[in-house]
Amino acid sequence: MSAPFEIMVGRIETLALDAVVNAANRQLAPGSGVDGALRQAAGPRLTEATKRIPPILTGEAVITPGFDAPMKFIIHTAAPIWSDEGPQGAKVAGLAKCYMSSIKMAASRGFESIAFPCLGTGVYAWPRGFACGIAIAACEQALEQAPKLKRIVFCCFTEDDAKIYRDGLGGRLR
Numbered sequence: 001m002s003a004p005f006e007i008m009v010g011r012i013e014t015l016a017l018d019a020v021v022n023a024a025n026r027q028l029a030p031g032s033g034v035d036g037a038l039r040q041a042a043g044p045r046l047t048e049a050t051k052r053i054p055p056i057l058t059g060e061a062v063i064t065p066g067f068d069a070p071m072k073f074i075i076h077t078a079a080p081i082w083s084d085e086g087p088q089g090a091k092v093a094g095l096a097k098c099y100m101s102s103i104k105m106a107a108s109r110g111f112e113s114i115a116f117p118c119l120g121t122g123v124y125a126w127p128r129g130f131a132c133g134i135a136i137a138a139c140e141q142a143l144e145q146a147p148k149l150k151r152i153v154f155c156c157f158t159e160d161d162a163k164i165y166r167d168g169l170g171g172r173l174r
């Protein structure tokens with residue numbers, strides 16, 4: 001089976017999929033970037049819902065409805081902060097875990113479609129190409145346990161990011 005990967009350039013809060021992934025923080029506190037955009041689209045019920053959950057572990061995934069936003073559910077995960085102390089291997093494993101636990105959550109709910117932003121590459125300052133390689137490898141690995149997932153959309157904010165993903169995915173695009 002060919003991998004169900006797609007790349008798009010756009011705003012993740014506009015996507016009417018089963019789930020989109022939020023680049024959250026461990027406290028699920030209102031943030032900027034993807035988190036701010038999703039909160040704006042989903043409305044105040046999202047902030048109410050996320051008050052009851054934290055803290056989450058780095059790489060853990062938790063789920064809420066999409067509320068007023070077009071996606072059915074939002075999966076919230078917190079990437080490691082690139083500049084934090086500690087071995088790089090642990091950070092790489094943490095970022096990979098964000099993708100794997102999000103896909104595992106989607107699979108456990110029987111979702112067919114999910115979109116990821118370029119986790120960690122905004123405020124958390126991961127190098128874009130490096131983070132992209134981790135994202136693709138982690139999704140490929142997690143997909144083995146998610147046979148129902150038909151669409152994995154890498155929602156890039158810029159054309160530059162989309163090019164990095166196109167180069168990274170090569171012939172594995174749908």
Ligand code: ADP
Nearest residue numbers: 011012023033034037118120121122123124157
């Ligand atoms: P992190 O804290 O994990 O770094 P950010 O939300 O700051 O998360 O940024 C993650 C990535 O998402 C960055 O590449 C940023 O350019 C991109 N981004 C910001 N806003 C949006 C949006 N509305 N839709 C999709 N991607 C976005």
